[in-house]
Amino acid sequence: MMNIKDIARLAGVSASTVSRVVNGKKYVKPEIRERVLDLVRENGYVPNNAARSMVLKRTFTVGIVVPDAFNMFQRQLFSAIERKLEGYGYGTRFFLVKAEPESEKACLGRLKAEMLDGVIMLLEVDDPEFYAVIADSGLPVVLCTFGRADLGLPSVHIDEEAAAKAATAHLIGLGHERIGLLAGAQFSFGKQRQAGYEAALREARIPVMAGRVVVVPSYTAEAGRMGMKELLGREADLTAIFAVTDELAVGAIRALYEAGRPVPDAMSVLGFDDIDISASLSPSLSTVRQPIAEIGTEAAEIIYRLISGVPAETDPIILPYTLLARETTKRREGRDRNGNMA
Amino acid sequence: MMNIKDIARLAGVSASTVSRVVNGKKYVKPEIRERVLDLVRENGYVPNNAARSMVLKRTFTVGIVVPDAFNMFQRQLFSAIERKLEGYGYGTRFFLVKAEPESEKACLGRLKAEMLDGVIMLLEVDDPEFYAVIADSGLPVVLCTFGRADLGLPSVHIDEEAAAKAATAHLIGLGHERIGLLAGAQFSFGKQRQAGYEAALREARIPVMAGRVVVVPSYTAEAGRMGMKELLGREADLTAIFAVTDELAVGAIRALYEAGRPVPDAMSVLGFDDIDISASLSPSLSTVRQPIAEIGTEAAEIIYRLISGVPAETDPIILPYTLLARETTKRREGRDRNGNMA
DNA sequence: TAAAATCCTGCAAACGTTTTCAGAAGCATT
DNA sequence: AATGCTTCTGAAAACGTTTGCAGGATTTTA
Numbered sequence A, B: 001m002m003n004i005k006d007i008a009r010l011a012g013v014s015a016s017t018v019s020r021v022v023n024g025k026k027y028v029k030p031e032i033r034e035r036v037l038d039l040v041r042e043n044g045y046v047p048n049n050a051a052r053s054m055v056l057k058r059t060f061t062v063g064i065v066v067p068d069a070f071n072m073f074q075r076q077l078f079s080a081i082e083r084k085l086e087g088y089g090y091g092t093r094f095f096l097v098k099a100e101p102e103s104e105k106a107c108l109g110r111l112k113a114e115m116l117d118g119v120i121m122l123l124e125v126d127d128p129e130f131y132a133v134i135a136d137s138g139l140p141v142v143l144c145t146f147g148r149a150d151l152g153l154p155s156v157h158i159d160e161e162a163a164a165k166a167a168t169a170h171l172i173g174l175g176h177e178r179i180g181l182l183a184g185a186q187f188s189f190g191k192q193r194q195a196g197y198e199a200a201l202r203e204a205r206i207p208v209m210a211g212r213v214v215v216v217p218s219y220t221a222e223a224g225r226m227g228m229k230e231l232l233g234r235e236a237d238l239t240a241i242f243a244v245t246d247e248l249a250v251g252a253i254r255a256l257y258e259a260g261r262p263v264p265d266a267m268s269v270l271g272f273d274d275i276d277i278s279a280s281l282s283p284s285l286s287t288v289r290q291p292i293a294e295i296g297t298e299a300a301e302i303i304y305r306l307i308s309g310v311p312a313e314t315d316p317i318i319l320p321y322t323l324l325a326r327e328t329t330k331r332r333e334g335r336d337r338n339g340n341m342a
Numbered sequence C: 001t002a003a004a005a006t007c008c009t010g011c012a013a014a015c016g017t018t019t020t021c022a023g024a025a026g027c028a029t030t
Numbered sequence D: 001a002a003t004g005c006t007t008c009t010g011a012a013a014a015c016g017t018t019t020g021c022a023g024g025a026t027t028t029t030a
Helices: A005-013 A015-022 A028-043 A051-055 A070-086 A101-113 A128-136 A160-173 A188-204 A221-234 A247-260 A291-308 B004-011 B015-022 B030-043 B049-056 B072-087 B102-112 B128-136 B160-173 B190-203 B221-234 B246-259 B292-307
Strands: A061-069 A091-097 A118-121 A142-145 A154-156 A179-184 A211-216 A240-243 A268-271 A287-289 A318-319 A323-324 B061-067 B089-099 B118-121 B141-144 B157-160 B178-182 B213-216 B241-242 B267-268 B288-289 B317-319 B322-324
Touching: A005 A015, A015 A028, A015 B221, A051 B049, A061 A101, A061 A221, A070 A142, A091 A101, A091 B089, A091 B317, A101 A128, A118 A291, A128 A142, A128 A240, A128 B178, A142 A291, A154 A160, A154 A291, A160 A188, A160 A240, A160 A268, A160 A287, A160 A323, A179 A221, A179 B178, A188 A268, A188 B061, A188 B128, A211 A221, A221 A240, A221 A247, A240 A247, A247 A268, A291 A318, A291 B288, A318 B102, A323 B190, B004 B030, B004 B322, B061 B072, B061 B102, B089 B102, B089 B322, B102 B128, B118 B292, B128 B141, B141 B292, B157 B160, B157 B292, B160 B178, B160 B221, B160 B241, B160 B288, B160 B322, B178 B190, B178 B221, B178 B246, B213 B221, B221 B241, B241 B246
Parallel strands: A061 A091, A061 A118, A118 A142, A142 A154, A154 A318, A179 A211, A179 A240, A240 A268, B061 B089, B061 B118, B118 B141, B141 B157, B157 B317, B178 B213, B178 B241, B241 B267
Antiparallel strands: A287 A323, B288 B322
């Protein structure tokens, strides 16, 4: 591997001059600049980033903390962030953390070892020390797709509870009253979306029944399928299901398919997130769209400002969601099974 | 940020000693070791990787080159690689490359700047110079999910053509003869899978008709939907479709749904890859499973051996595929529309 | 033509590590 | 008491950059 001194020797100049040429600095005689540039091209010389960042004390890299098993939603979010940051001359670097808390610790260590310029958290870490350590190491952070009012860190996300409430209200508006919920315990959005579901029911004076709720262990299609089976077993008379995630909804639809209950005729199903495949399903999945591109762009924008020394704005940025009433939700027809309009 | 000298000063020892403690070297008095370790913990000291890799000339990191818009299949592959490499004490780092050839050049530069210990290519780069530069910079490489016989680089993948042939033969075995193909031009698997499709037809003495093939511009569900619409427009009498990708198949099913042609009763659809959602679709998608975990593990294994100095085995590792006959493919019933058993 | 300003260049220090080397200290063996 | 092992420790060099500084060369200004 060529280094700066090799090029310098070849060009008959000092390393300083090569450095100046490579970094486009002024004060290099044009003819020397040309010669060096040629040598750089011929030899495919690229400055070593480790050495570079040692002296500059910055890496032009922001770390993206994501769950080990990141899903399509996070994948798309990442793309949006990447694109925006690239425009600012910054690269990104993944930091995967597994479900185990020990993995969070390890991630913290890796973050510190890397001299990052900033961190975007796509993953909600429970350990408050995690944020504390990052924050008082002076590393810019932004929370993305979730917030933590207690921490005073900038964040960008939707109003999860309001969105889930609107989603549930959509089902209610279609005439549904016995609405099941596929909720999850894993991240705070699980609880927030559940709260939204309950709020919508309460507002419509529909009793919130624990028997209509299943809390699944993970947000996968298979978990959704199992959850739906459970729900079908214990509550035969649901007419609609709100799954707090599109993957869950896909699994729920699968369970209904296996049970011979066609969607949306026998049961309406509503998801959340609008992952890229949702619109292409047959029937297409009704869901709540998070403005992925905007969330990612905004997070990138904030981290860039933070890195550039603009003081942090710690009020959360709340972006608008969109309810997408597609084909898996349908007005409830037929007789009201039990006269009373609760 | 604490550095090694800070810890050294605090402990009243030299940096050398701290280094020895942190790296678990012998020849440090137990009581000093304890004191240093305490200080390290208290202050959350983590050695700076840039400085570390400068002197060690290795980073314990392997680069993973992936397409900018990597899909779930690649996402899962990455997980398998990551897991295996982690066990060997290596981390991974993403290098995204966009569809533009200029982006490949940029990626090459980034790879060189990073002092990686090895590279796993999940993306097929066309530019032969790309491989040439990497190869003669002495950087270990393994191609994953594709091969390049001409380059003499280690690779691990399935026999794409044989798999596609078997897939098509499955449809033929179910009594289908007028089989459409949703092919793609983007990577070599597109052509290889198309070749397999044609080989199966030829073997069954079914004429290969250009009108039954649509080459889509990308491997997305939406592209599959458009392609299928195109196919429906020009060929009304197909009974089965082979889509070279599961995403494409999802889109095809969508187009059929919109056209009122139920799958699998009116049309069988077969995908390829077995992405994680395929089994949970309704009906579940028949497809060809690539052994994702095995491919990833094997690639990680090879790169590890290469890094460790074990001479390269350049014969491609061909792993077995599995045909998954699920619910979207079905025996063709009813009359043979035109008597002749071609 | 002298002085001042500008342009160009190289030396050397610095960034945070690891490791070689040399030497000190302790201990056991002659 | 000298010798040879271990065990321990720190100084210093090295890794590949960037940049402040000093000085030389060139141009501009007076």
